[in-house]
Amino acid sequence: FTSAGELEVTNPTTGSAKIPFGIAMDQGKMRMDINPSKFVDPSMKKELSSMGFDRVMLIYYPGHPLRVVFPSTKMYVEAPLTNTTAIQQETGNQAARIQKTFVADEVAAGVAAKRYRLATSSTNNQSAFVWEAPGMDHMPVKLSVNNANGGNFTFTFRNIQQRQLDPRVFGVPANFTKRENVTEVIKEVALANMKKNLESLSSQFPTQ
Numbered sequence: 001f002t003s004a005g006e007l008e009v010t011n012p013t014t015g016s017a018k019i020p021f022g023i024a025m026d027q028g029k030m031r032m033d034i035n036p037s038k039f040v041d042p043s044m045k046k047e048l049s050s051m052g053f054d055r056v057m058l059i060y061y062p063g064h065p066l067r068v069v070f071p072s073t074k075m076y077v078e079a080p081l082t083n084t085t086a087i088q089q090e091t092g093n094q095a096a097r098i099q100k101t102f103v104a105d106e107v108a109a110g111v112a113a114k115r116y117r118l119a120t121s122s123t124n125n126q127s128a129f130v131w132e133a134p135g136m137d138h139m140p141v142k143l144s145v146n147n148a149n150g151g152n153f154t155f156t157f158r159n160i161q162q163r164q165l166d167p168r169v170f171g172v173p174a175n176f177t178k179r180e181n182v183t184e185v186i187k188e189v190a191l192a193n194m195k196k197n198l199e200s201l202s203s204q205f206p207t208q
Contacts, residue, residue, distance in 0.1 A: 001025060001139070002165070003157040012150035023157070028062040029170045059170055067172060074176045075185050106131065109141040109158045136162060 002024045010016040022033035034056045037048050048054050049072075057069035065078040103115040108131035118128040131142040139162070144154040179185050 001160055001162045002169075003160045005158070006156045008152075008154045008156070010150075010152040024165060024169050026165045026170070030058075030060045031170050032058040034058070059172065061170065068182070069172055069176065070185060073185060073189055074173070075179050075188070076172050076176050077179050077181055077185065100130075103129070108133075109156050109160075111135065111141060111160075113141055133160075136160060 002022070005021050005023050007019040007021065008016060009019070020035065024031045035054065036056065037044075037054045053070060053072075055071050057067075057071060059067040059069060065080045067076050067078055069076040099119050100116045101119070103117055106113055106115050108115070111133045112135060113131040113133045115129055115131050118130055128143070128145045130140050130144075132138045133141050139160065140157075141160065142154065142156045144152065146152045179188070
């Protein structure tokens with residue numbers, strides 16, 4: 001499926017922040033598109049754009065490193081993931097212990113859904129709810145978790161399209177260059193910007 005999503009994080013001290021993203025998933029593969037300029041301080045937007053970080057793609061294949069792609073720079077880096085098998089096993093064990101209790105029929109993310117309370121023996125200090133859409137094979141369209149300290153995070157998925165996906169959705173374009181780390185990306189972009197600024201400056205002076 002593909003979907004437009006939003007993560008809303010609420011902290012009783014610092015307030016709330018909304019992080020929009022796009023997501024695509026298919027047979028364990030995942031791609032997430034994030035535009036940091038939409039949720040950072042306005043003064044940082046120009047800086048992010050100049051560094052080529054105005055858009056970031058996260059691409060994951062099971063058993064492979066996480067790819068962090070910077071489309072504006074046509075570069076990407078790989079971040080090895082360790083102990084993924086153990087993490088998946090633990091996640092499966094925790095999921096098996098979750099008790100799901102029906103609460104009400106509601107509309108969530110613009111679709112008819114059923115709201116359930118989620119609980120385990122170790123969640124006495126928080127409450128969690130999931131909204132599932134019967135018309136979409138009971139796909140979760142919203143998840144909300146409230147902590148005892150007043151904090152909350154909510155995932156919402158909108159404009160969900162359940163369809164066959166082109167494998168290229170999860171690929172890195174062939175003309176993108178791999179870099180060893182994000183520092184290399186920053187250095188290369190900084191040098192390119194410096195060269196462009198020098199060329200612009202030199203063009204303002206007449207040649208002999």
